[in-house]
Amino acid sequence: MIPAHHPSDLLLAEFASGALDEASALVIAAHVAMCSQCRQAVADFECIGGMLLDQVDDGAFDAKRRAQALTAIPVDLPQQPALPRDLAGADGVEAMIDLYGRGPWRWIGPGVYRRGINLEDRGVRAFMLRGAAGTELPHHTHSGTELTLILKGEFSHELGRFQVGDLEEADGGIAHAPRIGNEECICLVAMEGTIRLKGLLGRLIQPFVRL
Ligand SMILES: [Zn+2]
Secondary structure (H helix, E strand, O other): OOOOOOOOHHHHHHHHOOOOOOHHHHHHHHHHHHHHHHHHHHHHHHHHHHHHHHHHHHHOOOOHHHHHHHOOOOOOOOOEEEEEEHHHOOOHHHHHHHOOEEEEEEEEEEEEEEEEEEEEEEEEEEEEEEEOOOOOOOOEEOOEEEEHHHHHOEEEEOOOOEEOEEEEEEOOOEEEOEEEEOOOOEEEHHHHHHHHOOOOHHHHHHHOOOO
16 A cells, blocks of 8 residues: 655655655655655655766766756666665664664653654654554644654544555644544654644643653
8 A cells, every 4th residue: 555645755855865864764764665656756866866976977967968867767767775774674664763772662641652762863853652542632833844654553633644654744834733543553753853732731731741
């Protein structure tokens, strides 16, 4: 099954070129492992990147040759892109996370648990979140970018329904109040900055939420 929500082309291109921070790269690599469509996109970006570099090396890079390079992409690209070195050999998402190591599940709010992953790069942290069935998270915004990949279960909010394999890309401009579906939901998250809870309930529990 192909997930319904994918990373933006910009994120996939940054991932393919190795420009992403490591926590975001882990989340994108995990999505790519679950999504054949994005595997193909990453392979395409890697191919374009390689050809552009070749052109630059020739000292003859110009718009015409770039256009030729872009149209010369073969249709039968390999299905396995080169993931960041540490992630390439991992067999599945759990094995990718295990490359970094993780702490115990800790209670952070009603029905919600957080499990730290030993990974922080350029101010972006990786962790796992687990929410009990039916839990409604407080309305919140982000001070930075947040990437959330669903590993189990589902949640929905104003912007749609997110199921296993779906990736949500949220930034400070997006306020949402996710509600977890009828089974436990586990997510892999890369978060820059902190979340800001909104509303009276949010302000009351903000001191207890240690994301
Ligand atoms: Zn995808």
